[in-house]
Structures are given as C-alpha cells and as structure tokens.
Amino acid sequence: xKRKKSILYSKKAAPYIFILPFLLSFAFFWIYPLFSTIKMxxxxxxxxxxxxxxxxxxxxxxxxxxxxxxxxxxFEYMLLTCVILIPIPMLFAVLMDSNLVxxxxxxxxxxxxPALTSVVISGTxxxxxxxxxDTGQMNILMHMFGFASIKWLKFKxxxxxxxxxxxCWRWTGVNMLYFLSGxxxxxxxxxESAEIDGANAWNKFRFITFPLLxxxxxxxxxxxxxxxxxxxxxxFMLWAGNSSPNNIGLTIVGYLYKRGIxxxxxxxxxxxxxxxxxxxxxxxxxxxxxxxxxKKEAD
Amino acid sequence: MKxxxxxxxxxxxxxxxxxxxxxxxNAASKSGSVKDGGTEGTEGTEAKAKVEVTTAGDSTGAxxxxxxxxxMHNAFYASMVEKWNQENPTKKIYVTFTTYPYADMHxxxxxxxxxxxxxxxLCDVEVGQFPNVVAGEKKWLYPLDDALTPYxxxxxxSRLDIYSKNGHNYGIDFHVGxxxxxxxxxxxxxxxxxxxxxxxxxxYEAAGQxxxxxxxxxxxxxxxxxxxxxWMWLAMAEKGEDWTGGEKGKAxxxxxxxxxxxxMQQKWLKEGIAxxxxxxxxxxxxxxxxxxxxxxxxxxxxxxxxxxxxxxxPEEKGxxxxxxxxxxxxxxxxxxxxxxxxxxxxxxxxxxxxAAEFLTYAKCSLEGEKQIWEQLGFDVCNTQLWTDTSITQDxxxxxxxxxxxxxxDILNSIKGSIGQISxxxxxxTINDQMCTTTLNQVLENGKNVDDALKxxxxxxxLEE
Numbered sequence: 001x002k003r004k005k006s007i008l009y010s011k012k013a014a015p016y017i018f019i020l021p022f023l024l025s026f027a028f029f030w031i032y033p034l035f036s037t038i039k040m041x042x043x044x045x046x047x048x049x050x051x052x053x054x055x056x057x058x059x060x061x062x063x064x065x066x067x068x069x070x071x072x073x074x075f076e077y078m079l080l081t082c083v084i085l086i087p088i089p090m091l092f093a094v095l096m097d098s099n100l101v102x103x104x105x106x107x108x109x110x111x112x113x114p115a116l117t118s119v120v121i122s123g124t125x126x127x128x129x130x131x132x133x134d135t136g137q138m139n140i141l142m143h144m145f146g147f148a149s150i151k152w153l154k155f156k157x158x159x160x161x162x163x164x165x166x167x168c169w170r171w172t173g174v175n176m177l178y179f180l181s182g183x184x185x186x187x188x189x190x191x192e193s194a195e196i197d198g199a200n201a202w203n204k205f206r207f208i209t210f211p212l213l214x215x216x217x218x219x220x221x222x223x224x225x226x227x228x229x230x231x232x233x234x235x236f237m238l239w240a241g242n243s244s245p246n247n248i249g250l251t252i253v254g255y256l257y258k259r260g261i262x263x264x265x266x267x268x269x270x271x272x273x274x275x276x277x278x279x280x281x282x283x284x285x286x287x288x289x290x291x292x293x294x295k296k297e298a299d
Numbered sequence: 300m301k302x303x304x305x306x307x308x309x310x311x312x313x314x315x316x317x318x319x320x321x322x323x324x325n326a327a328s329k330s331g332s333v334k335d336g337g338t339e340g341t342e343g344t345e346a347k348a349k350v351e352v353t354t355a356g357d358s359t360g361a362x363x364x365x366x367x368x369x370x371m372h373n374a375f376y377a378s379m380v381e382k383w384n385q386e387n388p389t390k391k392i393y394v395t396f397t398t399y400p401y402a403d404m405h406x407x408x409x410x411x412x413x414x415x416x417x418x419x420x421l422c423d424v425e426v427g428q429f430p431n432v433v434a435g436e437k438k439w440l441y442p443l444d445d446a447l448t449p450y451x452x453x454x455x456x457s458r459l460d461i462y463s464k465n466g467h468n469y470g471i472d473f474h475v476g477x478x479x480x481x482x483x484x485x486x487x488x489x490x491x492x493x494x495x496x497x498x499x500x501x502x503y504e505a506a507g508q509x510x511x512x513x514x515x516x517x518x519x520x521x522x523x524x525x526x527x528x529x530w531m532w533l534a535m536a537e538k539g540e541d542w543t544g545g546e547k548g549k550a551x552x553x554x555x556x557x558x559x560x561x562x563m564q565q566k567w568l569k570e571g572i573a574x575x576x577x578x579x580x581x582x583x584x585x586x587x588x589x590x591x592x593x594x595x596x597x598x599x600x601x602x603x604x605x606x607x608x609x610x611x612x613p614e615e616k617g618x619x620x621x622x623x624x625x626x627x628x629x630x631x632x633x634x635x636x637x638x639x640x641x642x643x644x645x646x647x648x649x650x651x652x653x654a655a656e657f658l659t660y661a662k663c664s665l666e667g668e669k670q671i672w673e674q675l676g677f678d679v680c681n682t683q684l685w686t687d688t689s690i691t692q693d694x695x696x697x698x699x700x701x702x703x704x705x706x707x708d709i710l711n712s713i714k715g716s717i718g719q720i721s722x723x724x725x726x727x728t729i730n731d732q733m734c735t736t737t738l739n740q741v742l743e744n745g746k747n748v749d750d751a752l753k754x755x756x757x758x759x760x761l762e763e
C-alpha cells in the first residue's frame with residue numbers, strides 16, 4: 001500500500017503518468033494507423049483475402065490519369081488559397097489593429113463566424129447558390145448585370161472560382177486571427193521610434209510589421225499548404241460527391257475516399273494517402289528551410 | 300456573492316443544455332445529409348433525399364434491419380411484412396427500415412461488410428453496385444438458393460443470373476426493367492407530330508426537327524444524359540453489343556453502336572433538337588421538373604420509371620404514352636433491361652434463413668409480384684403475370700389508367716426482344732468513366748467521339 005502510494009506521488013514518475021493518456025491515444029490513433037497504412041499500401045486488399053503486391057500500387061499511381069487530375073486540382077487549390085488567404089487576412093489583421101476601424105469586435109465576429117459553420121451545410125448551400133438553373137442565386141446576380149446563366153459547377157474555371165469563394169469566405173477570419181495574435185507580440189515602442197524617424201504607414205508595415213510577423217506567416221503558410229493539399233469536404237459538398245464533371249473537383253483526399261471507401265480498394269487508397277503525406281512533407285520542408293526556420297540563431 | 304451566483308447559474312444551464320441535447324429520438328424521421336439536384340422548382344419530393352426510418356410488423360417476432368435507397372421500396376417491403384405475419388403466425392417478424400441516399404447507403408453497406416459489423420439483415424443493392432457487394436460472396440452474403448426453390452421455374456432466368464456468382468444466387472430483383480420510349484403524346488399532338496409513326500432513329504430525328512420548327516425551339520424532342528448510360532445501353536443492345544465483354548471477356552467501349560449513338564446525340568445538340576438533361580439524367584428532381592415544364596417531349600427509360608410519374612408528376616396523367624424504342628435498322632433488338640435492385644441477405648444476420656424466406660416471399664411469390672406491380676409499377680420477373688388479363692387489363696390500376704397506352708401490351712410485344720448488358724466487376728468502372736468524364740467531354744464540351752472513347756478505353760484497361 002505504501003509502495004503504490006509512493007509511485008503516485010513520486011516526482012520522477014508523475015510527468016510520465018500525466019502524459020500517458022495523450023501518449024496512448026497518440027499511439028493508437030496516429031502511430032498505429034501510420035504503420036498500418038504503410039503496410040497496406042504494399043498490399044491488394046480484397047474482401048476474401050489480402051495479397052502482397054510490392055510496388056504495384058505505386059506503379060499504378062504513376063499512370064493513373066484520374067490521380068494526376070486530382071493532384072493537379074489539389075495543387076492549384078493549394079497555391080491559390082496561399083496566394084489569397086495570406087496577404088488578405090494579414091491586411092485585415094493590420095487594419096483591425098490600427099485606429100482606422102471602429103467597432104472592432106463586430107468586424108472580428110463577422111469575419112470569424114463562417115469558420116464556425118459546418119462545412120457540410122455551407123458546402124451544400126454554396127452548391128445551391130451556384131446551381132446552373134436560372135433560379136440559382138449567382139445566376140440571378142448574372143441576370144441583374146445583363147449576362148446569361150452560367151453552368152457554374154460544370155466547367156473548370158467557374159468551378160474552381162466557386163470553390164475558392166467558399167474557401168475564402170470560410171478561412172479568412174481564422175487566418176486573420178492568427179495574424180492578429182502575431183501582431184500583439186510586436187512591441188509598440190518600435191512604431192513610436194519609427195514615427196519619430198519619419199516613417200509613414202507603408203514604411204512601418206514594410207520594415208517593422210512584416211518582418212516581425214515572419215514566425216506567424218511561416219506558421220500560416222505551413223498549415224495552408226497542408227490544408228490546401230488535403231482539402232476534401234469543401235469540394236465533396238460542392239459537387240455532392242466525388243463525381244464532378246470531368247473530375248474538375250476531384251482532390252487527392254477525394255480520390256483516396258473514392259478508391260478506399262466507394263470502390264473498396266484499401267491498398268490502393270493507402271498508397272494515395274502515403275503519396276499525399278510525402279508531397280506535403282517535401283513542400284513544407286523546402287518552404288521551412290528557405291524561410292530559415294532551421295538556421296541557428298544568428299550569433 | 301453575485302459572481303458566485305452567476306457562475307453557478309451558467310454551469311447549471313450549460314449542464315442542462317448538454318443533457319437535453321443527448322436525448323434520444325426513436326423511430327421518428329431523422330434528416331440526414333441533403334442530396335438533391337439543386338433545383339428550387341420542386342416541392343414535396345423530400346422522401347428521396349433524407350434518411351428515413353420506419354418500422355413494420357409484430358415486435359414479438361424476429362427483429363430485422365433493412366436498408367434501401369428508395370423510400371417506395373421500403374414502403375412495399377413494409378406491406379409485405381404485414382402479409383407475411385398474417386400468413387406465418389409462427390414465424391413473425393419485425394423490421395426496421397432505413398432509407399439512405401443512394402451513394403451513402405452503398406458506401407455504408409460495403410464498409411460494414413468489410414469491417415464485419417454493423418451490416419443490416421437485408422439490403423437493397425442497385426444492380427450497378429452489385430459486383431462490388433457480391434465480391435465477398437459467401438463470406439459477406441447468405442446464398443438464397445434454398446429459399447428460391449419454390450419460385451425458380453417461373454422467374455425470368457437472366458434476372459436471377461445477374462445476381463449470381465459461382466453457381467450461387469445472392470440477390471433477388473424487382474423487375475426485368477424493359478426500356479421503352481415515353482412520349483408526351485398530348486404535347487406532340489399540339490405540334491402536329493404523331494409518335495406512332497416513329498420506327499427508326501432517322502424517323503425520330505425527323506420528328507425532332509419538325510418539333511423544333513413548330514415550337515420555335517421552346518420544346519426539345521428529348522434530353523441526352525451526361526450522368527447516365529441508359530442511351531448507350533439501348534444502342535448496344537439494339538446492335539447486340541456489350542461493352543463489358545461479358546463475364547469472361549475484356550471490356551471495350553470503342554464499339555460501333557456507342558460511337559453511332561454519341562455522334563447522333565452530338566448532332567441533335569448542335570441542331571437544337573435535344574438538350575442536355577439538367578443535372579445529368581431524367582431520374583432525378585431536376586428531371587421531373589423539366590418534364591413538368593414541358594421542355595422535353597420524349598425520352599427512353601425503363602418501365603419502372605412509370606412510378607416516378609405517379610409519385611412526382613401526377614399532373615401529367617393522360618398526357619403520356621409508351622411505345623417501342625426507335626431502332627437503327629429493322630431487325631434490331633427492340634429493348635434492353637436497365638436498372639434493377641437485387642436485395643441481399645447478409646451473413647451478419649442473426650437469422651438469415653428466415654430473412655431469406657421472407658425475401659423470396661416478398662419478391663418472387665405470386666402475391667408479392669402482384670403487389671410489386673400494383674404498388675411500384677414494375678414489370679415483374681414472374682412471367683405468369685404478363686398474360687394474366689385480370690391484372691394486365693385492369694383499368695382501375697393506377698399505372699394502367701395514367702398512361703394512354705397499356706404497358707403490358709408493349710411488354711408482350713417486345714417479349715423475346717429484350718437485350719441484356721452484363722453487369723460484371725468492370726461495370727462500375729465503365730459507368731464511372733462514362734458518367735464523370737467521357738459523356739461530359741463528348742456532349743458538354745463537343746469533343747471528338749473517337750478520341751474521347753479511346754481515352755476512356757485506356758483508363759478502363761488500367762483497372763482490369
């Protein structure tokens with residue numbers, strides 16, 4: 001009895017006991033599936049039996065046209081969201097932090113609210129808004145300006161546009177909050193001294209705000225790269241499934257879902273998942289190295 | 300003191316809302332993901348898009364779970380449960396029916412069969428998805444051979460074979476699914492066109508031209524599908540071709556019949572004789588609305604589409620007529636069996652033998668077939684019914700009185716000439732390739748037919 005008590009109160013064991021729940025769930029839901037996926041990607045999993053097929057799944061990925069389309073779509077989406085969803089939220093954050101905007105709480109709430117909605121519901125509503133019929137919201141807008149109805153979700157350009165509008169509507173608020181918290185970490189006295197030296201607003205932004213926001217920017221860039229590549233729900237809801245015309249809305253994870261769940265080819269789907277992991281890792285490592293994240297602090 | 304009171308009050312209200320949110324709802328309709336064609340025009344057609352749960356039978360009997368993707372099917376099964384309980388008081392059953400949207404249900408079924416838990420006792424499986432489900436054979440599904448013995452001889456054999464594998468039968472269908480041409484005779488008469496004169500596709504095209512001129516382009520002769528392969532199946536069956544290559548052969552989509560049909564459809568679109576079906580095909584909310592708006596005057600579809608008219612377009616009573624499909628040349632096969640729902644019994648059932656007996660009673664017995672015709676309007680597989688004049692000439696029947704022509708007359712006239720396209724392991728892949736990519740490329744984007752089919756063939760060969 002005394003021994004057991006001593007373990008619970010032992011200073012050495014306490015940290016490990018506290019992190020034990022996290023470690024267990026991490027091992028169970030993250031590490032085990034990771035290794036299991038690696039194993040499955042080298043197998044062909046049929047309902048009756050599982051056979052080892054070596055690199056066949058990966059070889060098939062190299063010549064699979066649908067996979068190439070999916071990768072292309074995910075890349076485009078990732079690049080465009082990075083281009084749109086980093087500068088604009090940064091601008092909004094700077095505006096929120098300055099004296100130019102009144103009723104800041106209201107604006108922050110309005111911009112952040114979309115992030116709280118369910119992707120499923122907002123995706124469905126956007127799909128109805130962008131429907132090809134004359135009664136669709138966007139087509140009513142088109143008619144107001146004197147244009148004809150457009151089959152929004154049937155063509156690449158307009159479909160991608162609709163997807164981006166959904167993404168921006170949803171994530172601007174979140175990114176803006178990241179940048180806002182980053183801005184709070186900048187010392188106000190820097191701005192005062194800059195003003196004394198005769199800097200205008202643009203100079204202040206360029207020489208103080210932007211460089212000091214670098215850690216936050218790198219963080220937002222990293223998660224945007226990953227989120228863009230792994231996007232699934234937005235496009236799944238916008239086209240009500242994985243069957244977008246000509247696969248314009250097919251993403252890597254969408255294709256993984258199609259192969260793994262809809263067609264029950266779990267081995268092939270595992271291979272897709274691993275390829276996604278490798279692509280995201282490579283891009284982010286390159287990006288982090290270029291940004292100097294791994295350089296030692298300057299002496 | 301005030302702060303303490305406020306914080307206590309907030310905690311209690313949080314707790315209260317948390318607990319009330321966890322309250323369970325039983326047997327009431329739950330609304331799941333909404334999957335519909337995105338049209339604002341239709342109302343009252345929610346049954347198809349939500350998750351619905353209903354029950355039937357005697358709760359003291361054996362409990363079964365049954366899934367389907369069509370609410371009307373579940374309503375039919377429920378009525379058969381009551382009949383079964385009346386006739387088999389020692390073998391009573393109690394069934395909980397769930398209607399899921401099409402893709403959802405098949406995904407859930409495959410997942411539950413693969414993982415070994417959570418599968419229903421009975422489940423509707425659409426014929427196009429059947430190869431994926433029957434892949435598990437005896438491991439996943441209970442063979443229905445024994446339960447079928449009393450009815451086997453009167454059922455159309457090819458409809459039983461579709462759902463069999465390696466000598467065992469795993470699924471039972473509702474109907475033959477013979478395809479006919481639906482003509483809005485009232486609308487065509489307005490523009491001076493007599494549909495009974497149309498025998499070949501050339502006649503059809505000529506009538507379409509006449510319609511376009513007479514209506515100033517406001518009414519199309521038909522709508523062509525980018526989201527369904529019915530037109531292709533009809534073309535192939537007429538010429539005796541099959542792009543799956545059958546059970547033993549290799550898939551080949553570069554067939555003459557397919558090329559001819561696609562080229563013909565491209566021409567129709569260009570000349571304004573046809574439009575592209577809104578949302579891809581006619582068996583969907585947007586399709587029903589398009590018909591109600593009198594935008595299209597005809598389309599080829601299986602006989603089971605009659606029930607869609609009664610359920611979603613009742614205002615069209617007395618306007619529409621059924622006729623044989625136009626053919627390329629005289630002597631061509633005149634129809635093709637399309638669609639089908641094979642109901643399976645899973646091995647995860649606690650009492651698969653009883654489930655199988657109920658299933659064959661519901662879908663093969665004379666009483667069941669009669670109900671299938673009367674409730675669902677399907678051309679049943681039990682051929683005894685086709686010549687039973689008490690049924691086929693019963694003008695009080697809601698399906699016979701809806702249309703200007705008698706569906707059994709057409710059925711009996713094409714009896715020996717109903718082609719069949721195999722449903723094999725490669726069928727879902729071909730279907731997917733066609734509906735997602737090829738049909739869109741050819742019909743929406745005007746791509747060259749031969750090129751598009753070659754690309755499709757390459758993609759499909761990858762999967763074989």
